[in-house]
Structures are given as structure tokens and as C-alpha cells.
Amino acid sequence: MSEGKILDRVNSPLDLKLLSVEEMNQLAAEIRELIIDVVSKNGGHLAPNLGVVELTLALHRVFDCPKDKLIFDVGHQAYIHKILTGRKKDFPTLRKYKGLSGFPKRQESECDAFGVGHSSTSVSAADGMAAARDLKGEDYHVVAIIGDGAMTGGMSFEALNHVGDTKRRIIIILNDNEMSISKNVGAMSQYLYQLRTGETYNRLKHNVENWLSGLDRGADLLEAIDRVKVGVKYLVMPESMFEHLGIKYFGPVDGHNIEALIPMLTAAKKEEGPVLIHVVTKKGKGYAPAEERPNEFHGTGPFEIATGKKIVNPGAPASYTSVFGKTLVELAEQDKTIVAITAAMPDGTGVAAFARKFPERFFDVGIAEQHAVTFAAGLAAEGIKPVTAIYSTFMQRAYDQVLHDVCMQKLPVKLCMDRGGLVGDDGYTHHGVFDYAYLLPMPNMVIMAPKDENELRHMLYTAVEYNEGPISCRYPRGSGTGADCSEPLHTLPLGKAEKLRNGIDVSIWAIGSMVQEAERTADLLQNAEISAGVVNMRFAKPLDEALLVAEAKTVPAIVTMEEGVVTGGVGEAVMQTLNSYGLLKNVSVLPFGIPDEFISQGDRKLLMRDIGLRPEQMAERIKKWLGRA
Numbered sequence: 001m002s003e004g005k006i007l008d009r010v011n012s013p014l015d016l017k018l019l020s021v022e023e024m025n026q027l028a029a030e031i032r033e034l035i036i037d038v039v040s041k042n043g044g045h046l047a048p049n050l051g052v053v054e055l056t057l058a059l060h061r062v063f064d065c066p067k068d069k070l071i072f073d074v075g076h077q078a079y080i081h082k083i084l085t086g087r088k089k090d091f092p093t094l095r096k097y098k099g100l101s102g103f104p105k106r107q108e109s110e111c112d113a114f115g116v117g118h119s120s121t122s123v124s125a126a127d128g129m130a131a132a133r134d135l136k137g138e139d140y141h142v143v144a145i146i147g148d149g150a151m152t153g154g155m156s157f158e159a160l161n162h163v164g165d166t167k168r169r170i171i172i173i174l175n176d177n178e179m180s181i182s183k184n185v186g187a188m189s190q191y192l193y194q195l196r197t198g199e200t201y202n203r204l205k206h207n208v209e210n211w212l213s214g215l216d217r218g219a220d221l222l223e224a225i226d227r228v229k230v231g232v233k234y235l236v237m238p239e240s241m242f243e244h245l246g247i248k249y250f251g252p253v254d255g256h257n258i259e260a261l262i263p264m265l266t267a268a269k270k271e272e273g274p275v276l277i278h279v280v281t282k283k284g285k286g287y288a289p290a291e292e293r294p295n296e297f298h299g300t301g302p303f304e305i306a307t308g309k310k311i312v313n314p315g316a317p318a319s320y321t322s323v324f325g326k327t328l329v330e331l332a333e334q335d336k337t338i339v340a341i342t343a344a345m346p347d348g349t350g351v352a353a354f355a356r357k358f359p360e361r362f363f364d365v366g367i368a369e370q371h372a373v374t375f376a377a378g379l380a381a382e383g384i385k386p387v388t389a390i391y392s393t394f395m396q397r398a399y400d401q402v403l404h405d406v407c408m409q410k411l412p413v414k415l416c417m418d419r420g421g422l423v424g425d426d427g428y429t430h431h432g433v434f435d436y437a438y439l440l441p442m443p444n445m446v447i448m449a450p451k452d453e454n455e456l457r458h459m460l461y462t463a464v465e466y467n468e469g470p471i472s473c474r475y476p477r478g479s480g481t482g483a484d485c486s487e488p489l490h491t492l493p494l495g496k497a498e499k500l501r502n503g504i505d506v507s508i509w510a511i512g513s514m515v516q517e518a519e520r521t522a523d524l525l526q527n528a529e530i531s532a533g534v535v536n537m538r539f540a541k542p543l544d545e546a547l548l549v550a551e552a553k554t555v556p557a558i559v560t561m562e563e564g565v566v567t568g569g570v571g572e573a574v575m576q577t578l579n580s581y582g583l584l585k586n587v588s589v590l591p592f593g594i595p596d597e598f599i600s601q602g603d604r605k606l607l608m609r610d611i612g613l614r615p616e617q618m619a620e621r622i623k624k625w626l627g628r629a
Contacts, residue, residue: 005030013060013084013111021259024061028053028258032286034091035079040305042095043425044102045076047284047297048147051177051255055145055279056080058261059173062269063141069113069129073122073146075103075429076299077175078112085111095425097602103429117429118397119367120153122146123172127163130170141269145173149344152366163274164246171268172247172276175255177283177294242276251278256285295347299426317482320475321418323453325350327460327489328387332358338464339363339379341388343372349389349418369394373401373413380411385464392417392432392474399438402470407442410469416460420449420474421513421563422594422608427601433594435474436540437568446471446494447540449512453480454487455538461489476513476563495542503533506557506622509548511537511570514561514592517615521561524619530628540570543577552578552587559590559622563613566593590625592618 006023007030009015019027031053039046057080059070065085072078082100083091087109093099104112114125126144133140150156151174163170240249248271253264261279268275283298284290289308290297302311332338332354339361346352346364355362365372369390376386395402395417406413420432439445446466450456450473459473500515501522510518515536522532533555535547540562552558558578560571571591578584592613599607608614612621623629 007031007034007083007088010084011088012086013065016057016061016084019061021262024057024258025054028057029286031057031080031083034083036287036305038092038094039300040303042092043299043301044095045079045299046287047290047294048077049079050285050287050290051281051283052077052145052175053080053285054256054258055173055175055261055281056084058258058265059143059145060084061258062262062265063143066110066113068141069126069143070111071114071122071126071129071142071144072104072116073144073150074119075116077145077147078104081111082109085109095427095601097606098600099602101427101601102425103427115429117427118394119150120146120155122150123156123159123163123170126170126172127159127166127168130168131166134168141171142169143171143173145175148174148176148178149367152344153368154370160242160245160247164242167246167273169272170274171265171271172274174251174276174278175281176252176278177281247274247276249276249278251276252280253277255279255281299348313479317480318453318485319478320453320456320480321348321350321477323456323480323485324389324416324418324460324475325353327457329354329357331461331464331489332361335385335464336361337383338385338387341365341372341376341379341386343367343369343390343394345389345391345394348391349416351387351389369398370401373398373415374405376413377401377405377409377411380406380413381409385412385414385467387414387416387460387464389416389418391419391430392421392435393419393423393430396434396438402439402445403442406470407444410444412467413470414463414466415470415472416463417472417474419477421476422599422604423477424604424607425601428598431594431599432474433564433599435472436562436564436570439472440541440568440570440573442470444469445541448473448492448538449540450475450538451481451498451510451512451515451536452483454483454485456480457485458490458492459538462491462494465491466494474512481516492538495539495544497538497544497547498536499547500534500536501532503555504531505555505626506530506559507533507535507551507555508559508561509535509537509551509574510561511540513563514613517613517618518561520615521618521622524615525622528619528623528628530623530626532622537570540573543573545577545581548574548577549581549583552581552583555587557588557590557626559592559618561592561613561618564593565596566591567596569593588625590622592621 006027032050035049087100090100095102101108103117104115106112106115122144126142130142242249250264253260268277283294340351340354341363342349342351343365344367346355372388376388379386417435423430439447448459450459456475463471463473508518518534522534525532560574562570575589595611
């Protein structure tokens with residue numbers, strides 16, 4: 001940062017209170033410059049943060065953090081908050097290994113009142129904090145900042161219902177930019193649009209202003225009308241939904257106008273009950289490529305600032321996500337009963353191409369994973385083949401629906417879980433490491449994971465052809481292995497593993513992304529004169545029991561490898577199966593997987609190294625375990 005910048009003088013929220021509105025507007029421009037610079041190198045959530053710069057400055061100007069609690073929903077709009085609350089000098093480490101988290105994190109700062117990463121939680125958390133404040137007889141403000149996209153999540157409505165009932169003092173900032181990650185869908189989006197535009201009100205307001213401006217002292221009358229918050233509006237607009245819930249509604253207000261935001265936030269502080277302030281912003285504000293393509297710059301990798309062009313490795317193989325999306329379109333062309341469902345993530349899950357080609361067979365339900373799964377169950381009950389594409393970490397939010405509405409009824413819903421395993425820079429809120437463990441105990445569920453992108457094609461075909469019950473497939477983020485994807489699609493025999501090499505000393509049973517690591521580990525063991533076999537499990541459930549028993553009778557040791565939690569995972573399922581055959585007394589089992597801890601953000605290779613899942617580390621541990629070190 002060059003000398004003389006206002007940002008150089010701002011090291012805490014207290015410094016904002018010394019600035020004029022003009023200086024705050026200049027500070028907004030400087031913060032945008034810093035965010036664009038850092039995210040262009042590190043990747044991150046660009047468009048959401050650019051859209052809330054002025055709003056965050058106004059919030060920190062009016063409220064006193066950390067005494068007052070600011071809770072950012074999801075958290076992908078909290079970069080400005082981090083910069084203003086003592087983390088400016090560390091901001092270049094954003095999302096890096098051992099650097100700043102990309103989301104609010106209680107362990108990182110006392111100003112991060114609540115850790116987030118998943119959507120639609122802020123109002124519930126704020127409600128709880130306000131209740132704690134009142135129970136302790138303390139006095140501070142609790143503010144939830146929630147986007148209109150997060151408002152499509154059912155948890156938000158549950159919280160609003162409770163807040164309106166208790167009349168607890170809480171301020172809700174509804175950041176309305178018509179977007180979540182992709183364009184918002186649903187009745188809530190349409191309702192907010194009506195509040196935002198208010199055609200009848202705006203037309204009458206325009207006519208009245210023109211008439212008054214021509215009268216003596218008309219300007220004074222206009223100023224008086226502006227000072228009356230409800231003004232003419234409620235004469236011509238019905239009460240908002242929020243008012244009916246018992247929550248006072250302020251707005252809409254321009255979220256990029258600091259001079260308008262400060263008095264509205266100040267007025268909200270004086271209210272004794274719950275208040276919702278409807279703030280209208282533009283996602284990507286201040287950076288043309290992000291304004292024009294906000295979905296692409298919601299969460300982005302590195303890019304060229306001058307052009308907005310993404311910096312990619314031109315020689316990198318196709319991603320698992322793109323292979324999934326292409327294969328789904330290919331299958332849907334042949335089978336008209338295939339539909340695709342996503343929860344506000346058409347681009348992220350790779351189903352955007354399907355949506356363009358088969359709009360009548362595509363369903364984006366908003367940020368509502370629970371609804372997505374039960375909606376899919378309803379479709380399946382009537383003979384449709386629903387392919388439900390949701391990130392592994394977000395499928396957790398629909399646990400009961402998968403168990404109760406899908407598995408109990410043995411409905412052939414196809415769960416396709418992107419971002420299986422460690423996702424790198426987004427950190428522990430987004431690592432998809434629990435799906436094996438939470439799906440394995442569910443009766444009737446089939447669980448698959450491909451060793452490469454070509455096998456993903458065949459697993460998707462297997463899923464859409466399987467009609468005996470629910471079936472799931474999880475696959476990693478990022479580029480594939482470069483496998484040849486030209487062979488004709490075929491179904492895989494249910495519950496049958498693929499033996500890749502024979503071994504005498506040890507048999508390595510790996511699933512999904514860990515198959516490649518198992519092959520490398522076996523090569524290292526071979527160099528140490530340890531004969532290691534490798535099995536591509538393909539199915540975590542049902543296991544290939546016949547092959548497992550045969551291996552256990554011919555080798556003295558079995559190793560399992562999974563990019564999921566060890567507790568309750570695939571390795572434990574292998575041990576339980578061997579125990580049921582009475583074979584654990586004959587064969588030793590060593591499981592590799594994610595340890596019982598939350599893994600932070602950083603380059604995936606570094607994270608895998610930290611938890612001992614690099615091939616050289618696993619080979620050394622196996623050698624010691626076998627007494628061959």
C-alpha cells in the first residue's frame with residue numbers, strides 16, 4: 001500500500017469513526033483494490049465481497065465490534081470485516097496454508113462472533129446470542145447479515161418465525177443482490193423484487209416530488225417526507241411479510257450509499273424489538289468482469305486483473321465436475337426420465353449444461369438441500385430418475401431426508417456428491433470427508449467412488465440404470481487423472497471391486513481418489529522388497545466380500561485407504577466384515593484416512609502431508625507396521 005492511503009490509517013473499527021463520509025467512500029475504493037489484488041493471486045470469494053464494501057464500512061461505523069456481535073451468513077462476504085478488524089497485514093495470506101481463513105473463524109479473532117461456512121445460519125445464531133445477552137442482563141447489539149440467496153434456506157424461515165414470536169432485540173441486514181452463487185430462484189426472490197421495485201409507490205413518489213418541487217417551500221416538504229421513515233410507502237404498499245411475522249421492516253436502501261446507510265443503521269439501534277433492514281447491492285461492484293459475470297467470480301481461482309481471465313494450466317486434464325456434467329447430458333439425451341436437481345449450484349456441480357439443454361427437466365431449488373432430497377424422493381416415487389447433484393459437505397444438511405425419505409422407502413434417488421475429500425483452500429467447513437461415515441450405516445444405500453474420471457462416467461451410468469433403491473457416488477474437486485474417457489458407457493457389477501495388482505505381503509484396499517495414492521505406495525513398497533497388492537474397491541457399500549475374504553486368506557495384512565474420516569469409515573466397514581467371517585485373528589488391518597480432527601485450509605498436498613496420507617508417508621508407516629522398516 002502506497003503512502004497516504006486512508007487504508008494505511010485504518011487498523012481497527014474505531015478508526016472509521018474519525019472519517020468523513022467522503023473519506024469512507026475513498027476507503028471503499030482502496031479496500032476494493034486490495035481485495036481484487038489478493039484474490040487475483042490466491043483465489044477466493046470475490047464478487048460477494050465487492051458487493052458489501054460500503055455496507056460493512058457502515059456497519060463498523062455504527063456498531064462497536066467486538067462488543068456488538070456481527071454475524072455474517074455463510075461468511076463469503078466477510079473479507080472487508082477481516083481487513084477492518086486487525087487482520088489487514090495478514091490479508092495477503094487469505095486461504096493459504098496456515099494463513100487467514102476465507103470465512104469468519106472464532107479462533108482467529110474476537111471480532112468473529114460466530115464461525116460459519118454453510119448457508120442460512122446467521123439469524124438462528126444471532127437469535128441465540130441475543131437470548132444469552134438478555135439472560136445475562138447485558139446490553140449490546142446483535143446483527144445478522146444475510147443474503148437473499150441464503151434466505152431461500154428453510155433454516156432462515158425457522159429463525160425468522162422464532163424471532164418474530166419472541167420480539168427479541170435483534171437487527172437483521174438482508175443483503176439483496178438477486179444472487180446466491182448463481183441467479184436466485186423461487187418465490188422469495190420474486191417477493192424481494194417486488195419490495196425492491198415497488199412500482200406503484202415509485203410512480204406515486206415521482207409524481208408527488210414533481211408536484212412539490214414546483215411549489216413554494218416544496219423542498220422543505222420533500223425533506224420532511226424523507227425524514228418520516230414509513231412516509232407515503234405504506235399507504236400504497238401492503239405490509240411486508242416480515243412485518244406480519246412481527247419484525248419491523250426498514251428499506252429498501254441503497255447498499256452502496258454510506259450516507260444513507262449510516263442513519264438507517266443508527267435508527268435500527270434505537271428499536272426495542274426485531275428489525276430487518278432491506279439493503280440492495282450489486283454483486284461484484286467496482287470490478288467490471290465480476291459485475292458482468294458474478295456467478296464466475298463468486299468463488300474464483302487466480303485471474304488476470306486487467307482482463308478477468310482465469311489463470312489455468314492449459315495442459316490440465318478435465319475436471320471431475322465437467323466430466324460428470326457432460327456424461328449426464330449424454331445419458332439424458334437417451335433417457336427422457338432423467339432429471340437433474342441442484343441446490344443453488346448449477347455451475348459448481350456441473351449441471352449448468354444440462355439446464356441449458358433440458359430446462360424442463362432441470363430443478364434448482366435454491367439453498368435448500370433438505371427440500372432437494374425429499375423433492376427427488378417424490379420424483380423417484382413416480383418413476384422419474386432424479387440425479388441430485390450436491391457437494392458432499394452440503395449433503396450433510398439433508399442427513400435425515402436421505403435416511404428417512406429415501407432409504408427407508410428404498411427409492412432410487414441418485415446422490416452425486418462433488419468435492420468429496422479435502423477441498424483445499426476453503427478449509428474445514430467445506431472439506432467433504434464425512435459422507436462415507438454418514439451414509440454407510442443407512443440400510444439400502446449403495447455407495448460408489450471412482451478411481452478416475454473415466455470410472456466416474458460408468459458409475460453415473462450405473463446409478464441411472466439402478467432402480468432397486470438409493471445409490472450415491474462421490475468424487476473429488478479439481479482435475480482428473482487424464483484417463484481416456486472415450487470407451488462406451490457400461491454399468492459396473494454391483495458391489496464388485498477391481499483387483500489392480502497381486503501382492504504376497506500386504507493387500508491395499510483403496511477407494512476413490514486414494515486408488516492412485518495406493519498404486520504409488522505399492523511402488524514404494526516394491527522398492528523395499530515388500531510385495532503389495534492393490535484393490536480398487538469401487539463400492540464402499542456393498543463391499544466385495546468374496547474378494548475381501550479371499551485376500552484375507554492369502555495375505556497376512558490388509559491396508560485400507562480412504563479420503564474420508566477413519567471413524568465410521570470404509571476401513572471400519574472392512575474390519576467389521578472380516579470380523580464377521582472370523583478372519584481378524586488371521587489378518588491384521590491398518591486403516592488410513594482423515595484423523596479425528598477438523599482439517600484447516602491450504603494446498604491439498606500440504607494437508608495430505610500433515611495428516612500422513614502422502615504415498616511416501618504411508619509406505620514408511622506400512623513398513624514399520626510390518627516390521628520391515
